[in-house]
Structure formats: structure tokens, C-alpha cells
Amino acid sequence: VPNPFSNPPRLRFAPSPNGPLHLGHAFSALFTWRMAQRLGGIAHLRIEDIDAARSKPEFVAAIFEDLDWLGLDWPEPVLFQSTRMQAYEAALEKLGGMGLTYPCFCTRSRIAEAAQKTDPDGAPLYAGTCRHLDPDTVAARIAAGESFAIRLDMQAATALTGALSYTVIGPNADRPQIRFARPERFGDVVLARKGLPTSYHLAVVVDDAAQEITHVTRGRDLEAATDIHVVLQFLLGLPTPWYAFHRLIRDAEGEKLAKSRDSRSLRALRESGWTPEDVRRELGL
Ligand code: GLU
Numbered sequence: 001v002p003n004p005f006s007n008p009p010r011l012r013f014a015p016s017p018n019g020p021l022h023l024g025h026a027f028s029a030l031f032t033w034r035m036a037q038r039l040g041g042i043a044h045l046r047i048e049d050i051d052a053a054r055s056k057p058e059f060v061a062a063i064f065e066d067l068d069w070l071g072l073d074w075p076e077p078v079l080f081q082s083t084r085m086q087a088y089e090a091a092l093e094k095l096g097g098m099g100l101t102y103p104c105f106c107t108r109s110r111i112a113e114a115a116q117k118t119d120p121d122g123a124p125l126y127a128g129t130c131r132h133l134d135p136d137t138v139a140a141r142i143a144a145g146e147s148f149a150i151r152l153d154m155q156a157a158t159a160l161t162g163a164l165s166y167t168v169i170g171p172n173a174d175r176p177q178i179r180f181a182r183p184e185r186f187g188d189v190v191l192a193r194k195g196l197p198t199s200y201h202l203a204v205v206v207d208d209a210a211q212e213i214t215h216v217t218r219g220r221d222l223e224a225a226t227d228i229h230v231v232l233q234f235l236l237g238l239p240t241p242w243y244a245f246h247r248l249i250r251d252a253e254g255e256k257l258a259k260s261r262d263s264r265s266l267r268a269l270r271e272s273g274w275t276p277e278d279v280r281r282e283l284g285l
Pocket of ligand 1: 014015016048204217218219222
């Protein structure tokens with residue numbers, strides 16, 4: 001497939017070191033390296049460790065070990081999101097300067113109570129409770145030490161961006177299709193929380209651009225959220241890569257492995273005698 005980007009194409013595998021890698025991660029990694037090979041590109045590694053409470057160095061070490069075992073390699077340096085807070089903060093400030101963000105003081109239960117709908121991920125859709133708080137109230141609540149998140153005013157954002165579309169390619173790096181984004185389904189997404197100047201959405205967009213990623217490979221579970229990402233890319237003046245979404249690996253009960261009780265880690269499989277070829281065969285690769 002011809003692509004409009006720099007040569008060679010740049011892809012990434014971006015695991016969160018919140019636990020051991022399982023077959024679902026192996027599929028995502030192998031899909032990414034295979035796509036890189038088909039495109040004549042290079043797969044990079046990014047460690048998505050913005051969640052300081054859940055990220056553990058031993059999980060990072062295990063990621064390197066598991067990928068090595070699978071026979072995958074990547075160029076150095078590996079990008080760690082925990083080192084990128086200034087870049088996220090700058091992006092957040094830019095969006096704030098455009099008048100597109102606001103602080104939200106709602107607790108989880110408040111959000112759930114006020115919600116009339118769910119978003120595409122099945123989470124309560126934020127009802128916009130804090131969108132039009134008056135500035136004095138906001139200042140007083142912040143001064144009183146109330147904790148808050150920063151949200152994107154999605155309606156204001158999409159009024160600026162207009163309709164957005166992006167290119168999706170199939171698993172064989174073929175059949176490019178144009179997809180129209182429907183970010184309004186997610187409402188006013190959280191961009192940052194107290195003590196953390198970013199969220200998954202903001203960090204992934206800033207870093208895909210910083211690493212000059214041309215083709216993002218990710219699971220179908222992140223397909224809908226990509227609509228949010230193209231909005232952020234537009235607002236921040238960043239390029240929109242092409243996207244390829246892969247199927248999710250499920251357990252015998254049809255549960256996503258991340259949520260499954262039987263999420264056998266790659267390490268456990270390795271210790272019980274599995275070879276990398278067994279993994280590829282199990283995954284139909
Ligand atoms: N870090 C995310 C995860 O582990 C994936 C990143 C992405 O593809 O945007 O699910």
C-alpha cells in the first residue's frame with residue numbers, strides 16, 4: 001500500500017507495565033512487527049507508564065524479556081511515558097489556551113448519577129455538570145483544595161475541527177478505507193487529573209507524534225477511542241497516522257484476556273514448556 005508518510009514507516013507497540021503480558025499482548029506485538037515488515041517499516045517500543053500506582057519496574061523488565069523471547073527487536077531508545085510529563089503539560093496548556101478545557105469536580109458516583117447514556121466503552125457518559133461553572137466558583141473550589149480533573153469541551157472542540165476522517169487499513173496492510181470520526185459519542189473526555197498532567201488519550205496522541213508514528217496498530221477495543229485521538233491531533237497541529245485495528249484474543253468463555261481469570265502470562269506459558277512457535281500457532285499467526 002502506498003503511504004503518504006516518511007520512509008520507512010514507523011510503528012509502535014505500546015504496552016502498559018501494569019501486569020504480566022499475556023497472549024493478547026503477544027498478538028498485538030506480533031501483529032505490529034508483522035505489519036512493520038509488510039510495510040518495510042520499523043516497530044518501536046513505548047512503555048505507557050503514566051499510572052505511577054500501577055506501573056512496576058518488574059513488569060517493564062518482563063516486557064523486554066517476553067518480546068526478546070518472541071524474537072522481536074526494536075530500536076533504542078525505548079520511550080517511557082513517565083519521562084514525558086512536560087510535553088503533556090505543554091499540550092494541555094495549548095488546549096487550555098484555546099479555551100477548550102475546564103476543570104471538573106465530579107466524583108465517580110456523581111458522574112454515574114448524572115449520566116443518561118453510556119459512551120462506546122460502556123462507561124457512564126459525562127453529563128457536562130461542570131462545563132459552565134462560573135469562574136468564581138471554580139477559583140473558590142480549587143482554593144479550597146477540592147480535587148478536579150481537566151476535561152475537553154468536546155462540542156467546542158468539534159466546532160473548531162469540523163468533521164474529521166482518518167484512514168484505516170486492514171490486517172495485511174491493505175484496503176485503505178476512510179473513516180469519519182464521531183468523537184461526540186465520548187462527550188467531554190478527561191485530559192488530566194490532579195497530580196497527573198495527562199490521560200491515556202492525551203499522552204498517546206502527543207507521543208505518537210513525537211515518535212513520528214505513521215501507522216498505529218491497536219486492538220479493536222481502542223477503535224472507537226481513536227475518534228478522540230484525531231480530534232486532539234487536529235487541535236494540537238499534529239499529523240494523524242493511519243490505523244489498523246486487530247481482533248482481540250479471548251479466553252474460552254469469550255472474555256477479553258485482560259479481564260479473564262485465565263489470563264495465563266507469557267512467562268507462565270514459557271515455564272510450562274511453550275515455545276514462541278506454540279504462541280504463534282495458538283494465535284493463528
Ligand atoms: N497502552 C495501551 C494498552 O496497553 C495501548 C496503546 C495504544 O494502542 O494506544 O492497552
